[in-house]
Amino acid sequence: MGTYVVGDIHGCFEEWISFRDKILDIDDSAEFIFVGDLIDRGNDSLKMLDFAMKNVRSHGQYQMVIGNHEYSKLRDLKVYSLRNFTKESIENMDEDSKLMVSLLDRYGFFGSLIHEKITSDKAKEIYDFWMSLSYYIEKKINGVNFIIAHAFINSYCLQGPGVLIPNEYLDDGMKHDIVWERVEPEKGFFTLKDTILIHGHTPTLADSFKQYPERYGKIFFAENRINVDCGIVFKHAGFKEANLAAIRLEDLEEFYLYDTPRDEILDEAKFSSDECKNNMMNETEFSSDECKNNMMKLFAR
Numbered sequence: 001m002g003t004y005v006v007g008d009i010h011g012c013f014e015e016w017i018s019f020r021d022k023i024l025d026i027d028d029s030a031e032f033i034f035v036g037d038l039i040d041r042g043n044d045s046l047k048m049l050d051f052a053m054k055n056v057r058s059h060g061q062y063q064m065v066i067g068n069h070e071y072s073k074l075r076d077l078k079v080y081s082l083r084n085f086t087k088e089s090i091e092n093m094d095e096d097s098k099l100m101v102s103l104l105d106r107y108g109f110f111g112s113l114i115h116e117k118i119t120s121d122k123a124k125e126i127y128d129f130w131m132s133l134s135y136y137i138e139k140k141i142n143g144v145n146f147i148i149a150h151a152f153i154n155s156y157c158l159q160g161p162g163v164l165i166p167n168e169y170l171d172d173g174m175k176h177d178i179v180w181e182r183v184e185p186e187k188g189f190f191t192l193k194d195t196i197l198i199h200g201h202t203p204t205l206a207d208s209f210k211q212y213p214e215r216y217g218k219i220f221f222a223e224n225r226i227n228v229d230c231g232i233v234f235k236h237a238g239f240k241e242a243n244l245a246a247i248r249l250e251d252l253e254e255f256y257l258y259d260t261p262r263d264e265i266l267d268e269a270k271f272s273s274d275e276c277k278n279n280m281m282n283e284t285e286f287s288s289d290e291c292k293n294n295m296m297k298l299f300a301r
């Protein structure tokens, strides 16, 4: 039985179900932990949200930490839940009011609440679900300490050496930064040096990853940090390398929805010659694969 930490899904519900079934085929008691950002950008945010609300439990087969796309909607969702919207009142809403609600966020989430006639009572359930989520989950597996969070956890979230402030005592600034922070691809998880941080948030399709073509669109290992966001939703925007990925905590085995051979991807001339030149001039010492090998040694201790 394995623990699979799954990258950002962003409304790609069908891809998620295919990926889950692919993993369950080889491990029928698999446990899944989402790194957050289940909604927005993709077409099926509400379906994905519905799946999460039905299945995610704090110690269940499906677990989850909150992402910035959930976090940033909390306040407006609370307002929505207090407006006493019913199916009837939404049906009778004038177009201007619908537009005002749909403009609450730039990804169309609130627009789809109106479109699907989501009542205030239902919105309150969504709000309560998101409020119940942790900002980080700690796991100790085979003697290795893991922390799962959406983006990063800075040192000011420590309450003492090697000890993070418990979820319920994090302040709003800390919560904001845990779901939003972006650090350079190579940076380790300096906050807790003896712990591996597993996170999403910055797809490994981002420009900053182009200098590591062998890991472009794949799970990225940096010292004691693992980025599992392979940007599945950007498949719909023409990124051939976009993928849905999970890492198995028991042995750091990588799992992908699409097992595209690397040569095929790299042959696509994704990288301009200018970029190639920059890469050659960089002559960086950094190797993500070497980072992975070093992390694997932790299991042998």
Ligand SMILES: [Mn+2]
Binding pocket: 037, 067, 068, 069, 150, 179, 200, 201, 202
């Ligand atoms: Mn994010």
